[in-house]
Amino acid sequence: MRPATGWSGRFEAVIERPVKEPSAVYYTGVDLGTACVVLAVLDEHFRPVAGAFRYADVVRDGMVVDYIGAIRIVRELKEELEEKLGTELIYAAAAIPPGTDGLDSGAIKNVVQGAGFEITALPDEPTAANAVLNIKNGAVVDIGGGTTGISILKDGNVVYVADEPTGGTHFSLVISGAYKMDFSEAERYKRDEANHAELLPVLKPVIEKVASIISRHVAGRDVDGIYLVGGTCCLNGIEDIIQKKTGIPTYKPKNPMFVTPLGIARTCTQNAWD
Structure with a gap:
């Protein structure tokens, strides 16, 4: 079973051209990533209507390291989207790396509230x-900037979660060393799709390390497919290396960077999260 891909395509469209039809309520997903902060807005029928993102360095390895900077960015993106939609955005959900709720859930909750939202969920x-x-049935693997998160599902229910500190930051460090670039330049070079074919063999060892992490966590479990999300998975060809290394069919949607923020928005309700 291949993952649905239409959502991320629709979201890309509304980033450029928001849908301004009135809605009784709006649901916002706030994705505080290591490399990028994304806000996704859905209408009362949970259809994408607006979105915005900004590359930032306020989170590292899944932990908020620049609390004030994170609040400022989320508030600015919120205000930008409110102006585009002509309405106030009240409700938001956020998310944490799996297994880290005791470490950083309070900080993320405070960032979202500090930006002016009422937080309603934190999956x-x-x-x-x-x-x-x-x-x-399968494993959803979120390869972000700092960590790789894994959720294994059986009959639609999460039965296992894990998170390990290997992700896009490590990809950029490899590029930085191989091309004698500073880190920020390596990040920009990695994001340019025109460079992906050249970068794939350079990054193959670290991709195989991610695949080994996945293999270790799915070992002995009934996983019939690996489904890749997260900004790091935008690298063309990453799914082929992971599939070859794990021996498990591996899929990714059209733009894996936007799947998680859209999913976060879908968990949003009008009931405050405690």
């Missing part, structure tokens, strides 16, 4: 992504 990232993918 783990791969579980949120599955609100879009609708995987019944």
